[in-house]
Amino acid sequence: MxxxxxxxxxxxxxxxxxxxxxxxxxxxxxxxxxxxxxxxxxHPQASIANAFNHKQVACKMWARDELHNAFGGKYQRIWVLGGWYGVLAAMLFDDARFDIGSIETIDLDENVAAIAQTLNGNDPRLIARTCDMYALDYAGGKPDLVVNTSCEHIADVRGWLDMLPGGTRVLLQSNDYYAEPTHINCVSSQDAFERLASLSSVSFAGTLPQKKYNRFMLIGTA
Ligand SMILES: C[S@@+](CC[C@H](N)C(=O)[O-])C[C@H]1O[C@@H](n2cnc3c(N)ncnc32)[C@H](O)[C@@H]1O
Structure with a gap:
């Protein structure tokens, strides 16, 4: 060299x-x-530099902190929908405040599960599944927390929430980053996101300003 x-x-x-x-x-x-x-x-084809850029990391650290404030750190079974490369799962397992039985990271894209496994060091508590979040059996699966930080990527947020048993604890994120073509359902404000989700109870609602867009988060029950 x-x-x-x-x-x-x-x-x-x-x-x-x-x-x-x-x-x-x-x-x-x-x-x-x-x-x-x-x-x-x-996995040289993975856009890991995008998934773990400082803005993505900031949004997920914010999610971790507010989740801990709202519902504490103990969970049996977390489902992360639109979980992509399993970054949020890895960050939750990496945080000593949390005691988690298992995390299922579920994504429509069949190419991401293997990457999520590698990023999580093949941790047996991590289950990476390829599935449409609209096709899951939420009542049978009984997750004690459902996370969806990809609400800007799905067409019908309230229609999806209606599939969850009433009272299910949820953490949701969306944004006003309309310029990104894969964002098919952005919201213009935190209020608009609250109206769209119409959660039965809200423990946290907030906005994290970023340089090019705002990230909105709701924590509550479906
Ligand atoms: C770009 S990623 C994640 C962006 C997000 N801001 C985050 O990091 O949380 C969005 C993911 O949602 C997934 N996705 C979109 N529609 C879905 C669906 N109906 N069910 C499961 N996953 C879905 C896509 O395949 C993609 O991997």
Whole structure:
């Protein structure tokens, strides 16, 4: 290796990102960052830099903190819908305030389950499923918390909530990031999100401003 060579623009960026994340993992002693390095090596097609960018991480740390404030840290069975690469699941397992029996991260996209497994270090408490959230048996599955931070990606938020047994605890996020083409159901404000979801009880409602958009969150019961 030529140590004087500053940047070799022909080199795949994954190699540098792999070295860097391994270094950051060693320095911070973070098993989660070490597993991001594994994702880079094993699943180079994954948009992990997008899923774990500082805005995504901020939104999920906000979710963790407010969830803990609202309902505490003990859960038997959490379902995370539209769970993508399992970042939220990994961040919940990584947080010592939480005592969680299992997390099912469920996504329509058949390509994401293997990545979620790698990111979660094949933790037996993590179940990665490929399924449409409209096709799940919520009454039979009995999750004690249902998380959907992808409400901007689904057409009928209230129609989906109607599938949950009354009283099910939920954490929901949406945003006003209309410019992103995959966002088919953005909301213009926190009030609009509250009206759309019409939860039977609301323990937390808030807005996290980001540079290009606002993230809205509701925690309560369906
Ligand atoms: C881009 S990702 C997640 C963005 C979100 N802001 C987050 O990180 O929480 C949205 C995910 O929702 C999934 N999705 C969309 N419709 C779905 C459905 N009906 N059931 C399950 N997953 C769905 C997509 O496949 C995608 O992986």
């Amino acid at each position: 030529d140590h004087n060579n500053i940047i070799d623009s022909t080199k795949d960026w994954h190699e540098d990102a792999f070295d860097l994340t391994r270094g950051i993992a060693a320095y911070t002693r973070s098993p989660l960052v070490a597993r991001i390095a594994k994702v880079l090596a094993k």
